[in-house]
Amino acid sequence: MDAKTLCLGALMHNEASGYEIRKLFEGGPFSAIYDVSFGSIYPALTVLLDREWATCCVAEQNGRPDKKVYSITQAGRAAFLEALSTTPAPDKMRSEMLFILSFGDHLPRADVLALVDRYIADYEDRLSDIHDRDDDHELPPVRRFVHNFGITMYETALEYLRTHRTVLTEETAPAQSNARQSDEHVVTAGGVQ
Amino acid sequence: MDAKTLCLGALMHNEASGYEIRKLFEGGPFSAIYDVSFGSIYPALTVLLDREWATCCVAEQNGRPDKKVYSITQAGRAAFLEALSTTPAPDKMRSEMLFILSFGDHLPRADVLALVDRYIADYEDRLSDIHDRDDDHELPPVRRFVHNFGITMYETALEYLRTHRTVLTEETAPAQSNARQSDEHVVTAGGVQ
DNA sequence: CTGACATATATCAGACCGATACAAACCGAG
DNA sequence: CTCGGTTTGTATCGGTCTGATATATGTCAG
Numbered sequence: 098m099d100a101k102t103l104c105l106g107a108l109m110h111n112e113a114s115g116y117e118i119r120k121l122f123e124g125g126p127f128s129a130i131y132d133v134s135f136g137s138i139y140p141a142l143t144v145l146l147d148r149e150w151a152t153c154c155v156a157e158q159n160g161r162p163d164k165k166v167y168s169i170t171q172a173g174r175a176a177f178l179e180a181l182s183t184t185p186a187p188d189k190m191r192s193e194m195l196f197i198l199s200f201g202d203h204l205p206r207a208d209v210l211a212l213v214d215r216y217i218a219d220y221e222d223r224l225s226d227i228h229d230r231d232d233d234h235e236l237p238p239v240r241r242f243v244h245n246f247g248i249t250m251y252e253t254a255l256e257y258l259r260t261h262r263t264v265l266t267e268e269t270a271p272a273q274s275n276a277r278q279s280d281e282h283v284v285t286a287g288g289v290q
Numbered sequence: 291m292d293a294k295t296l297c298l299g300a301l302m303h304n305e306a307s308g309y310e311i312r313k314l315f316e317g318g319p320f321s322a323i324y325d326v327s328f329g330s331i332y333p334a335l336t337v338l339l340d341r342e343w344a345t346c347c348v349a350e351q352n353g354r355p356d357k358k359v360y361s362i363t364q365a366g367r368a369a370f371l372e373a374l375s376t377t378p379a380p381d382k383m384r385s386e387m388l389f390i391l392s393f394g395d396h397l398p399r400a401d402v403l404a405l406v407d408r409y410i411a412d413y414e415d416r417l418s419d420i421h422d423r424d425d426d427h428e429l430p431p432v433r434r435f436v437h438n439f440g441i442t443m444y445e446t447a448l449e450y451l452r453t454h455r456t457v458l459t460e461e462t463a464p465a466q467s468n469a470r471q472s473d474e475h476v477v478t479a480g481g482v483q
Numbered sequence: 484c485t486g487a488c489a490t491a492t493a494t495c496a497g498a499c500c501g502a503t504a505c506a507a508a509c510c511g512a513g
Numbered sequence: 514c515t516c517g518g519t520t521t522g523t524a525t526c527g528g529t530c531t532g533a534t535a536t537a538t539g540t541c542a543g
Binding site for chain 4: 332353358
């Protein structure tokens with residue numbers, strides 16, 4: 098799924114500037130679904146103009162810098178629906194938090210708990226972003242299906258983190274230092290070949 | 291989180307070849323956490339050798355091609371724990387499936403249901419991968435915490451998809467064709483500025 | 484009136500992805 | 514017994530994407 102398709106998708110609902118498209122993916126309705134950065138969006142929008150999949154006009158604003166507002170064309174809509182017809186790749190998660198936590202047994206327990214707290218705060222923010230938007234009102238059925246899927250996943254993550262955090266405070270002696278680990282986990286030879 | 295750190299993490303538990311590291315992230319214990327491709331892994335392993343964060347030896351196998359087995363060094367462990375000390379970036383999800391589904395109201399309902407079915411099958415496979423591995427036995431506490439988090443998220447996704455799929459079969463008339471859409475959602479002017 | 488913050492566009496070096504190529508070995512079907 | 518398909522395994526490369534940075538306008542608080 099390339100940046101051009103993602104931008105076309107953003108423009109399907111409404112005309113938007115590059116900055117606004119970015120906000121749809123960061124904190125907006127696409128934030129639980131996909132991620133794309135400025136460095137991909139602006140070049141992609143240029144390509145959309147080249148292919149006449151979008152048009153652009155400058156909008157002056159009061160109290161803000163001007164912005165370039167892009168609108169999708171009929172050709173753009175056709176190209177978008179065509180792009181949607183490819184079989185989707187499986188979901189890809191990139192969680193630095195979980196990756197670090199998966200080595201939490203090598204870290205001081207206090208650090209682990211701090212990470213979990215940060216993780217909780219992160220998902221609380223995401224959930225409140227959703228509720229602040231409040232796009233609940235009269236979504237078409239499939240959009241509602243996707244919307245509620247995201248909310249369900251966030252709420253599940255939060256509930257798990259909150260209820261199981263306590264287990265980590267009660268558990269047996271943690272590794273006190275990250276300079277020394279027990280060598281039990283280190284398999285240096287044998288077992289292979 | 292760059293490929294070098296991800297490879298070091300993989301080597302923390304066990305020595306491994308590039309191919310084996312890839313499998314840890316595709317279907318293996320890291321599959322719910324992070325994703326990294328061959329095109330990143332092999333160059334990263336070369337860099338690890340250069341920096342003496344890993345050593346390498348060729349292992350002959352019976353009935354299989356030779357493989358190059360990498361082992362993390364003490365300097366590598368130090369570098370890895372150092373890398374873990376940075377504050378983690380927020381989770382990034384990339385779901386082509388959800389992105390396509392979020393435009394499901396523009397698509398024939400049968401296509402949407404087929405997509406949901408594929409999505410369900412996808413997560414069923416992931417869950418059975420986890421249970422096939424069965425690394426449940428005696429994980430250290432924080433690893434268990436992360437492990438069960440992944441299982442919980444997968445099970446929640448499956449339950450949501452299964453129970454709410456039925457709603458999409460009962461609902462009001464779907465868009466019959468993807469060549470025509472109602473123009474109601476298309477805001478071409480006004481409302482901005 | 485200074486600094487911090489939000490809005491807004493744009494670029495670019497470096498990192499990464501996905502596809503591809505190559506190769507060795509297995510296995511089932513015809 | 515060989516043909517094609519699958520698994521294991523290493524490696525590279527073009528095209529794409531990221532994350533940081535630069536630039537600029539405007540608000541608001543202190």
